[in-house]
Amino acid sequence: MADPQSDWPRSRNRRGEPRTLTASEAAAVIGVSVATIRGWADRGRLPSHRTVGGHRRFEVEELKRWLEDRGAAVPAPRRLARRPPEIPACPKMARWLNSRTEQIVERVLAGYNRDVPPPIPAPSEPALRRGAVRYLRVVAAALDAGRASAIAGRAELAGYRGGVQGGAGASVIAEHLRYAVATIAEAEAGTASGEDFEPHALAALYAVIDRTQVAVVNGYVGARRGTGTRPEEG
Helix, strand or coil, X not given: CCCCCCCCCCCECCCCCECEECHHHHHHHHXXXXXXXXXXXXXXXXCCEECCCCCEEEEHHHHHXXXXXXXXXXXXXXXXXXXXXXXXXXXXXXHHHHHCHHHHHXXXXXXXXXXXXXXXXXXXXXXXXXXXXHHHHHHHHHHHHCCHHHHHHHHHHHHHHHHXXXXXXXXXXXXXHHHHHHHHHHHHHHHHCCCCCCCCHHHHHHHHHHHHHHHHHHHHXXXXXXXXXXXXXX
């Protein structure tokens, strides 16, 4: 186990409530991989809790006691270091894409035609609308923050949920691809019309979408093969 002298978070948040960490934050504090953290928590070796939404969280004070019980030094409180951007942050494009939500949803819907039946049955229109809006929101947030990986947890979870449904669950991959195509088409149209985007906005969008598609497929394949654990958001 690595020496957890760096990036130790405060025990309480600004409201005075117990501070909790995601699996990746707890892994950074203790100095092991996220997979190890999750494995220990699954086996009851490391105290953890589930939120109402089912996401795993670790209380800072419990981690301190856990370290002390094993003879590891507990460092002085520090704030978790903010991870540097992975791609150029593009808040202008992020805001613009959010403002074009309805247009992007309509692009997704227009991609389905009764005369061209898709190989995988299409979801209902309301389901497509909900899925497209959720997809757009997380893509825009990743662009705004300059972190392509910010979307990976939700995308992998979506793929995993599709995988556990069996062959029919492959529709999640097709749906995410259609959301991606519609989003890219709208962004390229905005660029062509002279919207005031960042210099690398389109390339950054492609990077975010690449990360998304890979995560969806990884989650789906892991669930189908029975080799993956249920992914978590954050």
